[in-house]
Amino acid sequence: MHALIIGGGVAGPATAIALQKAGITSVVYEAYPSGADERGAFLSLFANGIDALKAIDAHEPVLERSFSGSRIEFTTSAGKQLATARLDRDVHGDLPGPRILKRADLCEALQGEAVRRGIRVERGKRLAFARRTPAGRIVATFEDGTMDVGDFLVGADGIHSVVRRSIDADAPAPRYTGEDVVCGYARKAPVLAPPETFRMIYGKRAFFAFLTTPGGDTWWFTNISGMDGSATALSRDWKRLALERVRADVDPATDLIEATGDDVIGIRVYEMASTPIWHAGSMIVVGDAAHPASPNAGHGAAMALEDSVLLAMCLRDLPDIPKAFGRYEQLRRERVERLVATSAQMRKRAIPAPLQRVLRDFMLPRLLKNGPRNAAPWLTRHHIDWHEKLAAQ
Ligand SMILES: Cc1cc2nc3c(=O)[nH]c(=O)nc-3n(C[C@H](O)[C@H](O)[C@H](O)COP(=O)(O)OP(=O)(O)OC[C@H]3O[C@@H](n4cnc5c(N)ncnc54)[C@H](O)[C@@H]3O)c2cc1C
Incomplete structure (x- = not known):
């Protein structure tokens, strides 16, 4: 066969x-x-x-x-x-x-x-x-x-x-769930997670998670909801959107996102x-x-x-x-x-x-x-x- x-x-x-x-x-x-x-x-x-x-x-x-x-x-x-x-x-x-x-x-x-x-x-x-x-x-x-x-x-x-x-x-x-996941990869992060540890932060308006790789990079993601799901939304600046969502809410998310260069992506969530x-x-x-x-x-x-x-x-x-x-x-x-x-x-x-x-x-x-x-x-x-x-x- x-x-x-x-x-x-x-x-x-x-x-x-x-x-x-x-x-x-x-x-x-x-x-x-x-x-x-x-x-x-x-x-x-x-x-x-x-x-x-x-x-x-x-x-x-x-x-x-x-x-x-x-x-x-x-x-x-x-x-x-x-x-x-x-x-x-x-x-x-x-x-x-x-x-x-x-x-x-x-x-x-x-x-x-x-x-x-x-x-x-x-x-x-x-x-x-x-x-x-x-x-x-x-x-x-x-x-x-x-x-x-x-x-x-x-x-x-x-x-x-x-x-x-x-x-x-x-x-x-x-079905588009109305949510997007924004992921980022920070080279020199101001905050590191302990080894092998996923730190998950429940904010009032956002959920933010990060961990640090054995090489010292910090990987993070946050969920964003309430976008309209249109093509224009897709082309927006994901980093800015993530920052808007976590600012004044989840600490140390703002610092981590700001320390991230262009290595940020947004992904639509379907189910x-x-x-x-x-x-x-x-x-x-x-x-x-x-x-x-x-x-x-x-x-x-x-x-x-x-x-x-x-x-x-x-x-x-x-x-x-x-x-x-x-x-x-x-x-x-x-x-x-x-x-x-x-x-x-x-x-x-x-x-x-x-x-x-x-x-x-x-x-x-x-x-x-x-x-x-x-x-x-x-x-x-x-x-x-x-x-x-x-x-x-
Ligand atoms: C933000 C995010 C976080 C996730 N986190 C986790 C996690 O922590 N743990 C976990 O287990 N899973 C996680 N997942 C889910 C996981 O990524 C998917 O379930 C998994 O990739 C599914 O594998 P797949 O091979 O079925 O599909 P895919 O990995 O999507 O592969 C499909 C492939 O088919 C190709 N393709 C599409 N159309 C065609 C075509 N017409 N002809 C030829 N090729 C085609 C695509 O290019 C792609 O390479 C996450 C997903 C997302 C979006």
């Missing part, structure tokens, strides 16, 4: 690596010509994401490019510490807690690993549409007019997936409670193409990696493509939709009303008072055993 994989982000190269381990060849098609085109945000890869990578022996290059962010501190804008927590270790306890890295570095590590294993990764190839031949194969047509044919096609093409629409022309579009149809014939969507979640729970990439491994296992163990896709959906749908819902709730709670704020500041230390605690074990303690044989159900 031979697969066409659309998207060279997180799920695309991970799926290619997992399929190869399952004995299936593939080629990855990525729209952007080079890795530098999309700088993107930084992210935390929790234990379940590392576990999924371990299932396909692809964790080392990601560990090499990332650093540990295993402590979290919650403070108010007045500097009052609400709580601290140690985040989970991986399910086997033999790796440090969440790993922090830029999304672009994660994609590059996975693409590099795919290429090292002999998988073809084609850049600068944007899928225009895909269709099924009468014989049941899939033809992918790219915007440059070229085509390729495979036995099946995996849409790992992210939030605004073309494959999702090729599968179901009536698929709902992802989709449910994608009704994940597969049709020999086409399927994985990762954000199937279940875009707001980033608040910090698990979109980890879920994309879990998807990649489980899809390959289904194709390895089930007798044909429709059965494999059906089993994959059975295994994944409930979990990923729960993530989307959880993340949406977290998003709404990030900037609470004054009364809720008092309640939160009262409850948080009590919830975390027993030391190391995992607020969402169902998310992070998810283990995939590559050797488990999957049966149809």
